[in-house]
Amino acid sequence: MVGVTESARHTRRYSLLIALAIAIAGLCYSSWLLEFALPIDTDPVNDFLSELDAEGKPYRAVFGTADKIVGLLLIPAALGGLLVFRRRRLTTIGWTALLCFGASTIADALLPLHDCAPGESACGGDSGLFPQLHQPHALTSTLAVTSIAVAAFAFSLASYRYHRWRILREFGVAVLVLGSAATIWMMVADNLSGSYSLGIAQRIQVGAMSLWLLALATAVLLEAREWTT
Template sequence: MTDSPRITERRARVGSWLIAVAIAVAGLCYSSWVLEFALPIHVDYVNSFLSELDAEGKPYREVFSTGDKIAATLMIPASIGGLLLFPRRALTTVGWIALLCFGTSTIADVLMPLHDCTPGDGSDCGAGGLFPQLHQPHALTSTLAVTSIAVAVFAFSLAAYRYHRWRILREAGVVILVLGASATVWMLVADNLTGNYALGIAQRIQVGSMSLWLITLAAAVVLEAREWIEPVSRR
């Protein structure tokens, strides 16, 4: 005996709410770095990197690492739920898988923190360039996490236009995408120039835009749940 359409729709709505809440909380927890402005931490916001906040031996390391752990732990079931609950389309499938990779990479990021060698406190890391921490294993997990969520942002943004749905992702989501992409270009270009070029600010804008986009995605899931649930017509 199959469930009635009303029961199926109700379950889908409950599922969409659970997924949305998980994504929103993950976005908030991933922005735990803003606590650096409230806690008694002496940080050079202009030139320091966020990885330094939860580096080994740093004060309040557990505060920032816990925020990342919660974000990653929530994103894994949320992305799997998105794959199972919502219509399977090429772009959105890529987006959910990318978010799953983001969650797993972030957990690895926390498990392999930056060592005491951090550019923000003047340590000699024994490597040249503006990103000496890239010579540590932590760099791989960080790169995977950023790349994964970047793929997710692009995939969902393209899906919003391709399938003519999810207006909030077409408007606010794209603005956040441009903001984050600009900060990323800022960092990539500055890495090949002599000087610091306020890379700490660039990274904070980049990571902040990631959190904002996750919250925007959560809002899209809630506000337009019916469109997520209904089949998408082929175009």
């Protein structure tokens, strides 16, 4: 009985650390909000967030460091989730995808967007509204978005299948739908001529990612017992 109680205490402590790491990562991933406080010449309606920490930008260190912190927190948090909590197929996929998201976010910061000279081979040809898609930064960004989408869908399905984690079933799913709508907005607009406020769409998408991370952190913190039984 003493052993079970001690084990439960350790699980609660680990759950607290995992939840804190995820929550802080979620807050750091919303560092783009600083564009409204810092003297930065950006157009939130049309500019992509990658331009905030692009090469040569005055506050690149601020936004790049925030992304690195996100990755450095989520990688051990995801590993902790795999090691501490009970293994289920969907949650295993979710934690693994979250780990990939953390690694991709670090790579995002290490491979920033850079200005392309006409004809530069590293950038390829024109790609409509997404000319930066020919840069290595595009690959890391795509991996990051795909990874957190897989994580969110996996945990959402798990919450319904296992009848647990009410926060993820309700608030988490609502945020996932919002982020998915913004992603569809961007994908459709990329194939149309003209401007469709893609900067706003991406900010909604990234904002939804931060909110979902906070929802996951809250679920781990408040419903730790459900992750282990």
